[in-house]
Amino acid sequence: MSLATSFPSSGRSRSIAWRLTLLLTLLLTIAAAGTLAAALSYGQTAATRAFDRLLTGAALQIAERITVEEGETVIDIPLSAFGLLSLASEDRIFYRIIGLAGETLTGDESFPLPDASGDGMAPLLYDTVFSGEPVRAIRMQRFLAERAVRGQVTVIVAQTLRARSELAEEIVTRAVIGVVIAGGVTLALALLAMHLALSPLRRVERAILARDPKDLTPFSTATPREVEALVAAINRFMARLDKRVGAMQDFVADAAHQMRTPITALRAQTELALEEDNPRKLKTLQRRIRDRAIGVSRLTDQLLSHALVTHRADAATLELIDLRRVAVEAEREARRTGGAEGIELDLPADPVMVSGDAFSLREAARNLITNALAHGKPPVILRVSITPDGTALIAAHDRGPGMNPAQVQRIGERFARDASNPQSAGLGLAIVAEVAEFHQGSIRTATGPAGGFWVGVELPLAGAFPSLSPKAETP
């Protein structure tokens, strides 16, 4: 049974778990990259802002201590201003204070002024280079309004960027560590969650793999909704398989029994014949032996035919067939095997196309003929037609009384033979029924309006179910 091996063939590399892992990792990587980019820019901004405040604070303190004494601008730089700037402990500090006339009152005379010489009173922060290092500077104006001194004093305070870069780096480093740890933990948790979520699937997988190939009972494992349909399909399939295997076993048992009985009878009759001296009785016995032999022969034929049809129902591919052609071939074959004299064919002028297996349909038609010859009264007519319902029909007509309702009820059962007729194997209509089922058709019987009886197979016309695919039937 190919059941066990046909499931894991999809391979681990394309498993859902693998895909989920890949997607989650990708997603987390993108998220982490985004966070890091944000952290980088935030780190710079935060560091700049923090130290700009120090710079502003120091400039404010210095500006506040600029006073006018006896008509002179007096600058008394407070220690606290430099203490404040020294919080950026590794940075160099520069300052310059410019008086009303543009002269440098104290500090570094060469310290550059901002490019945009906006004359607003608002403090202006700017970047420049001094003494060989990039620096951040603030320019602050102080308006002196005294009797003797009236105008603007400009305070410039600057510091190098070492502490800023260090802070920015620290922020970014921490963010990186945080993101990496958070990402790792998230990934681990996601993988754990995935593992837990997919565990029912693994349970199903394990149940399938652990199963005895001969065990065809349905799965009772609890399954998540996502794979319920899959497991249900497997269960349906197994049920069908189980039924079919069962049927096969029944058939073999039945066939053995059916073969054994007539052969035993045949042997008994030949032994009787050997001991019979009376030529007239001997003749009768010989006739009986012949009848038995024909019966056994037909039984064998039908058993094989039945086995073939059953097999083809599982394996054959369906093709477009003209039912008229099936009828012609069946009649020719019936004639060849003998005892089929007086068969007529009644075919329509137009093709009657069905989708089916030519061999099975031919066997069905042949059995219809044989059945009519065996149980009906000649003449037998094999008729192909299209019914008013729009289905194809192939039927064998005869002039006999037909079946009684009990017999009609048992159509399709194997070995439902007429006990009075030793030549009947009781398999003919069973074969027909099986072929009909396999072609999604049905067995039909009717008594003609002017007497007579017919048994036939009704099939859907080819156009009616174009989507029927043989693959739907094969595992």
Next chain:
Amino acid sequence: MNRIATSLAMAAAILILSGGAGTAETITHFPAAENEAGEGETGDLVIASVTDLDFMRPLIAAFQDTNPGMSVTYIEDTSNILDASVSRACADRRFFADLVISSSIAQQVRLVNSGCAREIESPVLESLPDWAQWRGELIGLTYEPAVMVYNKAAFATAGPPRSRFDLIDLMRQSGSLNARIATYDIEDSGVGYLFAFQDSTEASTWGRLIEGFGRNSVATFCCSADIIDRVADGRAHIGYNVLGSYAQSRADKDPRIGVILPTDYTLVLARAGYIPREARDANAARAFLELALSDRGRTILDGETRLLTPLSGADALARLGGDEEPAFRPIPLTPALLVSLDQAKRARFLSQWRKSVTLPLP
């Protein structure tokens, strides 16, 4: 031993007095001891310093002992002149020395702030306390308290003042200290100005102190040695804000003077050194700094010269301090020191000093 003796002899021989007007630049050369041996570093380490050579001699000897191939040139000058020379060389991007060591640490900070120094990049920076280094370019080498020295005979009965409060009270109460107080001329001495400026920021006692100085006609001097001399021979009874290293090493030899670590607070100065940007032999300079802060250097600095080191100074001083625990206030090497050098600030501070100290009282 023999080698050091030779070095000293040579040093004495090559003593050059530069002829520039108003400068007292002294250059002493210590030639390499082993010229024949090719092993180790060879070259000339030029040290510019304000420290008296006598204080540096043991350290230089130790340096030449470990680096026999090196000669050492020692340039000595007063702090303001040295600062001017070094600043000029820095501005002209010209070589002046491989190592600049000065007790005028505000000026040292300003030079480093102006980008005149280079990074020292030595593991010794890790061991130094934060206040004794800046930017990894300027490091404190010593631990020198600002002390009061007193003439033991003058205070034989009452005992010397233990704190600034005692000193202020003494100056107010009696005329006994009139013209008997000596301190730095803070206009002339970098260290004196630094101590005075730190005093003014440290506590409100400064105003009363200089008022007392003025009332008692304080005598001012350029250098620690002069103050100590006066106190020793009794012309002054007390010397204020003297560098502890000089005072202690003198007191060790001279029984006439005593040293007081003021108990209200004791300023501590770390003589600071940096390697100039234009140094020719930065490796030798770094080796010298590392030696000064090594166990061997510490032994030398803690020893006779009493310079001490930032690593062990507090403990060493506490042992000297006696019963009362002094409150040490190390002056941190930070750009905050730049404030004291601001032209406007300095002018104001000095004018305040002059008004209080030098105006003859009616």
